Amino acid sequence: MGKAEPGNIKAVKGILRWFELISGLKTNFNKSVLYSCCVSEEWRRMAAANLNCKSGEFPFTYLGMPIGDSMCRRKPWIPVIDNFNKKLAVWKAKSLSIGGRLTLLREKNEEQRLKEVLMSEIVLSSQPDQWSWNVDAANGYSVGKAYSMMVGQSRILEARICKKIWNKLNPTKVSCFGWRLLLNGLPTKSNLQKRGILLEEEESICSVCRRNVEDENHLFAQCNKIQELWMRCYKWWGISISLPNSISLLCEAHSQGIKKVVSADVWFFIFLVVTWSIWYTRNKIIHNS
Ligand SMILES: [Zn+2]
Numbered sequence: 001m002g003k004a005e006p007g008n009i010k011a012v013k014g015i016l017r018w019f020e021l022i023s024g025l026k027t028n029f030n031k032s033v034l035y036s037c038c039v040s041e042e043w044r045r046m047a048a049a050n051l052n053c054k055s056g057e058f059p060f061t062y063l064g065m066p067i068g069d070s071m072c073r074r075k076p077w078i079p080v081i082d083n084f085n086k087k088l089a090v091w092k093a094k095s096l097s098i099g100g101r102l103t104l105l106r107e108k109n110e111e112q113r114l115k116e117v118l119m120s121e122i123v124l125s126s127q128p129d130q131w132s133w134n135v136d137a138a139n140g141y142s143v144g145k146a147y148s149m150m151v152g153q154s155r156i157l158e159a160r161i162c163k164k165i166w167n168k169l170n171p172t173k174v175s176c177f178g179w180r181l182l183l184n185g186l187p188t189k190s191n192l193q194k195r196g197i198l199l200e201e202e203e204s205i206c207s208v209c210r211r212n213v214e215d216e217n218h219l220f221a222q223c224n225k226i227q228e229l230w231m232r233c234y235k236w237w238g239i240s241i242s243l244p245n246s247i248s249l250l251c252e253a254h255s256q257g258i259k260k261v262v263s264a265d266v267w268f269f270i271f272l273v274v275t276w277s278i279w280y281t282r283n284k285i286i287h288n289s
Contacts, residue, residue, distance in 0.1 A: 004039045010050075012051070013050075013051060029051055029052040029053045030053070032054070033048075033053060033060075034053050034055055034056065035056045035057070035058060035060070035068070037058070041055075059076070064079070066079065066080075098176045098180075099172045099176050102172060102176065158182070160255065162182070164265070165182065165272070166179070167265065167269075170269065170272060174272050174273065175272075177275070177276050178276075181216065181247065181275060181279075182251065186216060186279065188214055188215055188219060189204040189207075189213070189215075190213055190216075191215070206223055207282055207285045208226060208282060208285065209224055209225050216247045219282065220278055221245055221246055221249075221250050230243055230274070231243065233270070233274055237261065237262060241253070247275075254270065
C-alpha cells in the first residue's frame with residue numbers, strides 16, 4: 001500500500017471484499033467514485049476501470065459540503081450559506097421553545113415587525129369602506145356594551161397582570177411560565193387528561209401529596225404541602241395573611257404590594273418565583289422520581 005501500483009488496487013478491492021464478508025455491508029462499486037491526488041488522470045481512470053467504479057475530480061460536493069477546495073476562499077462557502085438560508089426560510093417556528101420564539105421575536109427588526117402587523121390586518125374588499133363595532137358586530141354600537149367592555153374585570157385584570165409578568169426584570173423562562181400559568185396553559189395532569197394524553201384516572205393524582213387531582217388550583221394553591229410552603233414564605237417576610245385557594249386569587253393577592261413591607265414589583269416577582277419553583281420541583285418529582 002502507499003504507492004500508485006496495480007497491486008495496491010487489488011489490495012484495496014480485497015480489503016473491501018473482506019469488509020463485506022465480515023460486516024455483511026456490500027460495497028456498490030457502480031455507485032462509487034475514485035478520487036486521487038499526486039497521480040496522473042490516466043492512472044486514475046485505469047484504477048477506476050479496474051475497480052468498476054467512476055473516476056472523479058476534486059473539488060466535489062459531499063453532504064452539501066465542498067471537498068478538496070480551498071476553504072480560505074469565499075467562493076466554496078457560497079453554496080453552504082445558500083443552503084443554510086434555504087433551510088432557515090422554511091424553518092418551522094413551532095419547533096422552537098416559547099423562550100426561543102420570544103427571543104427571535106424581540107430580535108426581529110422593529111420596522112419589519114410593524115410591516116407584518118399592518119399587512120396581517122389588511123383585508124382587501126370590493127365593498128366601500130365602513131365603520132364596524134367589533135364588540136358586537138351584528139347589532140352595532142351600544143352604550144351598555146361599551147360600558148361592560150370598559151369595566152370587564154377579567155380584561156383589566158389580565159392586562160395589568162400580563163404587564164407584570166412581562167416585566168423586563170424577570171428571567172424569560174419565568175415570564176413564559178407565568179404567562180402559561182395565567183392562561184391555564186401548563187401541562188398539568190388535569191390538562192393532559194383533557195387532551196387525552198393521560199387516560200387513567202390514577203395518573204392525574206397530584207405528585208406532591210398523592211391525594212387529589214392535580215390541576216393548577218390544586219398544585220399551586222390548595223395542596224396541603226404547597227400551602228405549607230406559601231405560609232413559610234410569608235412568615236419569612238413577616239407577613240400574616242390567609243392563603244387564597246385559587247391561582248387567580250393568589251395572583252391577585254400578589255399583584256399589589258404590602259405597605260411598608262414589600263413593593264408591588266417585588267411581591268409579584270415572589271409569586272412568579274415561588275410558583276416557578278413549585279413547577280420545577282413537581283417536574284423533578286415526576287421525571288427523576
Ligand atoms: Zn397535592
